[in-house]
Amino acid sequence: xxxxVVIIGAGHGGxxxxxxxxxxxxxxxxxLLSDEQTLPYQKPPLSKGYLxxxxxxEAILFRSPAYYDANGISLRLGVQAARILPEEKQVITGTGxxxxxxxxxxxxxxxxRLLRVPGADAADIxxxxxxxxxxxxxxxxxxxxxxxxxxxxxxxxxxxxxxVEKGKQVTVIEAQQRLMERVLPAMLxxxxxxxxxxxxxxxxxxxxxxxxxxxxxxGHLIQVSTGQTVAADCILAGIGVIPETTLAxxxxxxxxxxxxxxxxxxxxxxxxxxIGDCANHHNPYAGCRLRLESVQNAVDQAKTAVAHMxxxxxxxxxxxxxxxxxxxxxxxxxxxxxGYDQAVVRGDTATEKFxxxxxxxxxxxxxxxxxxxxxxxxxxxxxxAGITPDPAxxxxxxxxxxxxxx
Amino acid sequence: MPKVTYIETSxxxxxxxxxxxxxxxxxxxxxxxxxxxxxxxxSCMCATCHMYVDEAFLDLLPVMEExxxxxLGGASAERRANSRLGCQVRVSGALYGLIVRIPxxx
Numbered sequence: 171x172x173x174x175v176v177i178i179g180a181g182h183g184g185x186x187x188x189x190x191x192x193x194x195x196x197x198x199x200x201x202l203l204s205d206e207q208t209l210p211y212q213k214p215p216l217s218k219g220y221l222x223x224x225x226x227x228e229a230i231l232f233r234s235p236a237y238y239d240a241n242g243i244s245l246r247l248g249v250q251a252a253r254i255l256p257e258e259k260q261v262i263t264g265t266g267x268x269x270x271x272x273x274x275x276x277x278x279x280x281x282x283r284l285l286r287v288p289g290a291d292a293a294d295i296x297x298x299x300x301x302x303x304x305x306x307x308x309x310x311x312x313x314x315x316x317x318x319x320x321x322x323x324x325x326x327x328x329x330x331x332x333x334v335e336k337g338k339q340v341t342v343i344e345a346q347q348r349l350m351e352r353v354l355p356a357m358l359x360x361x362x363x364x365x366x367x368x369x370x371x372x373x374x375x376x377x378x379x380x381x382x383x384x385x386x387x388x389g390h391l392i393q394v395s396t397g398q399t400v401a402a403d404c405i406l407a408g409i410g411v412i413p414e415t416t417l418a419x420x421x422x423x424x425x426x427x428x429x430x431x432x433x434x435x436x437x438x439x440x441x442x443x444x445i446g447d448c449a450n451h452h453n454p455y456a457g458c459r460l461r462l463e464s465v466q467n468a469v470d471q472a473k474t475a476v477a478h479m480x481x482x483x484x485x486x487x488x489x490x491x492x493x494x495x496x497x498x499x500x501x502x503x504x505x506x507x508x509g510y511d512q513a514v515v516r517g518d519t520a521t522e523k524f525x526x527x528x529x530x531x532x533x534x535x536x537x538x539x540x541x542x543x544x545x546x547x548x549x550x551x552x553x554x555a556g557i558t559p560d561p562a563x564x565x566x567x568x569x570x571x572x573x574x575x576x
Numbered sequence: 577m578p579k580v581t582y583i584e585t586s587x588x589x590x591x592x593x594x595x596x597x598x599x600x601x602x603x604x605x606x607x608x609x610x611x612x613x614x615x616x617x618x619s620c621m622c623a624t625c626h627m628y629v630d631e632a633f634l635d636l637l638p639v640m641e642e643x644x645x646x647x648l649g650g651a652s653a654e655r656r657a658n659s660r661l662g663c664q665v666r667v668s669g670a671l672y673g674l675i676v677r678i679p680x681x682x
Contacts, residue, residue, distance in 0.1 A: 212617035212618075214616065214617050214619060215617060215618065215619070218619065219618070219619075225618070226597075228595070228598075229598060229599070229602055229618075230617070231606060232605070232606075233605065233606050233608065234606035234607055234608075237606065237607075237608055240608070241608070465615065465616065465617070466615065469615065493616065493619065493621045495619065500620075500621075500643070502621060541643075542646070543620075543621070543623075543643060543646045543647045543650070544646045544647065544649045544650045546621075546650075547622075547623055547647065547649075547650025547651075548650055572650075
């Protein structure tokens with residue numbers, strides 16, 4: 171029998187596995203399972219161009235409808251993987267079908283963390299994870315005037331910017347004391363806070379949600395921990411995600427904050443790999459185990475898994491990068507800056523156009539670029555090559571950082 | 577619908593019909609043109625949909641924004657006068673018959 175790779179999940183990682191297998195000359199069969207009904211599509215535009223109406227359903231597809239057949243990829247839409255039998259090397263679907271595999275890739279992603287406070291269920295809170303969610307949020311925004319967003323992280327703030335652009339009255343409620351606190355230093359959080367406030371967003375920081383009630387006049391009343399009440403016609407939340415590990419755990423695969431993988435994306439079960447949001451890996455840029463929720467990580471781990479499957483193993487060592495777009499602000503992050511002991515600014519912090527370079531023990535570990543895309547591209551190359559610029563070179567914007575790569 | 581020819585570095589050509597308003601990047605990725613990576617999916621974030629556009633069409637393309645200009649400065653392959661990021665070029669009727677070449681690296 172020819173080898174058969176089965177991929178569970180058709181997001182960025184899953185689709186990349188299929189494409190990379192064919193590019194590597196794999197001539198076995200490829201089965202790509204998606205529990206959604208639509209052709210695989212890109213996720214980042216959902217909170218941006220798609221909900222803005224700038225990108226259509228067709229524009230966000232990864233590949234043309236003909237691509238899968240043309241490349242011998244058996245794309246099975248609307249199919250739920252219910253169980254994995256590692257001993258028999260089979261996946262059982264929700265309808266009881268048994269799909270054999272020689273190698274299995276878990277690209278199951280993550281699910282939204284749900285707000286658990288009194289009244290939350292009845293409030294029909296909108297969470298954004300997939301195309302169905304995006305369509306629903308779009309419909310609800312169209313009918314709402316007052317929009318409350320719980321969570322001041324990337325997703326919450328991208329939705330806030332989107333709602334402002336649609337002319338809504340927007341409130342953001344965030345538990346930490348500043349926006350995107352988990353990933354950004356104060357100087358960048360402050361820029362985003364100032365811009366959101368200038369755009370008319372009401373920010374409640376250091377504020378939890380205690381309960382949600384139905385208002386007598388229609389809509390919802392959100393009881394905030396500071397004692398205030400926020401009235402809203404529509405509530406959206408972006409309060410983090412939980413890795414999808416149920417299938418793996420039920421199959422006896424080792425999990426701890428995600429599915430545990432080694433540097434080749436192998437799980438504890440033979441011939442089963444995990445990639446993307448669900449994969450807990452040792453990241454060389456962090457120096458510890460973690461999960462990354464990003465397109466970059468999904469795509470690069472897909473390539474790492476395929477390299478191993480096709481007999482050319484290379485340990486995962488891609489530079490992490492992320493981005494967010496809010497209004498005219500374009501923030502691009504390279505590397506992982508957690509634990510930095512020195513930050514050097516390139517550009518003028520008063521202009522909303524600057525980059526922050528983070529050092530730890532004298533070594534460059536991460537760079538955040540605000541509206542300075544060339545710095546970001548350069549930073550990824552510096553980090554990948556292990557080059558640490560002199561702080562004086564950074565501060566001099568006339569110095570071309572690409573010279574360091576020559 | 578505008579027809580665009582993509583030429584890979586190997587010389588392989590793809591004649592692709594694009595709906596009005598689609599981007600050159602979308603057409604390339606969806607039709608499996610090799611050498612277009614488009615890591616960020618069209619957000620002008622990664623400069624991996626770099627293309628060389630037929631000179632005859634340069635003036636008919638949408639104007640390049642500062643953002644794209646800066647990103648192109650960091651593209652992996654040589655930047656030329658006819659370099660564009662595919663995700664920033666939406667096709668119009670004026671681009672019928674456009675030819676784009678894919679650089680050797682992204």
